[in-house]
Amino acid sequence: MISFIVVFTLGIVQAFYGSTGILPFITLYPGSFSLQQDGWLKKGEDQETNEGGFPMKYIVETEKTVGQAVVDLQEAVKKHNFGVLHIHNLQETLRKKGVDFPNECQILEICNPQKAKEVLTDDMSMNMVLPCRISVYSDEGKTKIGMIKPKALLEVLSNSESLMKIAEEVEAITMEMIKEAK
Numbered sequence: 001m002i003s004f005i006v007v008f009t010l011g012i013v014q015a016f017y018g019s020t021g022i023l024p025f026i027t028l029y030p031g032s033f034s035l036q037q038d039g040w041l042k043k044g045e046d047q048e049t050n051e052g053g054f055p056m057k058y059i060v061e062t063e064k065t066v067g068q069a070v071v072d073l074q075e076a077v078k079k080h081n082f083g084v085l086h087i088h089n090l091q092e093t094l095r096k097k098g099v100d101f102p103n104e105c106q107i108l109e110i111c112n113p114q115k116a117k118e119v120l121t122d123d124m125s126m127n128m129v130l131p132c133r134i135s136v137y138s139d140e141g142k143t144k145i146g147m148i149k150p151k152a153l154l155e156v157l158s159n160s161e162s163l164m165k166i167a168e169e170v171e172a173i174t175m176e177m178i179k180e181a182k
Helices: 002-016 023-028 066-079 090-096 113-122 124-129 150-157 161-181
Strands: 033-035 041-043 057-062 083-089 105-111 132-139 142-148
Touching (some): 066 083, 066 105, 066 161, 083 090, 113 124, 113 161, 132 161, 142 161, 150 161
Antiparallel strands (some): 033 041, 057 142, 083 105, 105 132
16 A cells, blocks of 8 residues: 555656656556656556556557558457447547547447356446457557457456456457457
């Protein structure tokens, strides 16, 4: 509890001095940051994310275009007995609202009905984190495929061991889908 308070306090100090978006990750994953000599917190390295340290994210790069990666991801989703419920084209949606956004970004909402039923039977409030989302987007000229890891998300929302088991299964399957689409 003491390290949580210390890290939380440091997060407030850093947020106060202009850094944004760090505080929630500091409170959830204090071990992934280290205090630097200049007083700022620095993200640690997490090999799995390719994003320099946020363990809730799983992101891979691909040589494919966003469009081709989306097509290949849809095939992988089907192969693993999940379904694509909807694809949000963020760039197109923003353009329709008069906002010019340069990056392509398509967010696939995916679901396995049996897994969803298991989760909701255990805890109906988990409907707020369903369905799973996998994003395919361009960033700095590279195409990336990523998601928030179900297990990491669930660790914040529930203490249920049975839900954790389901989250681990879904995480392994969705990571495999992403690897196949890569």
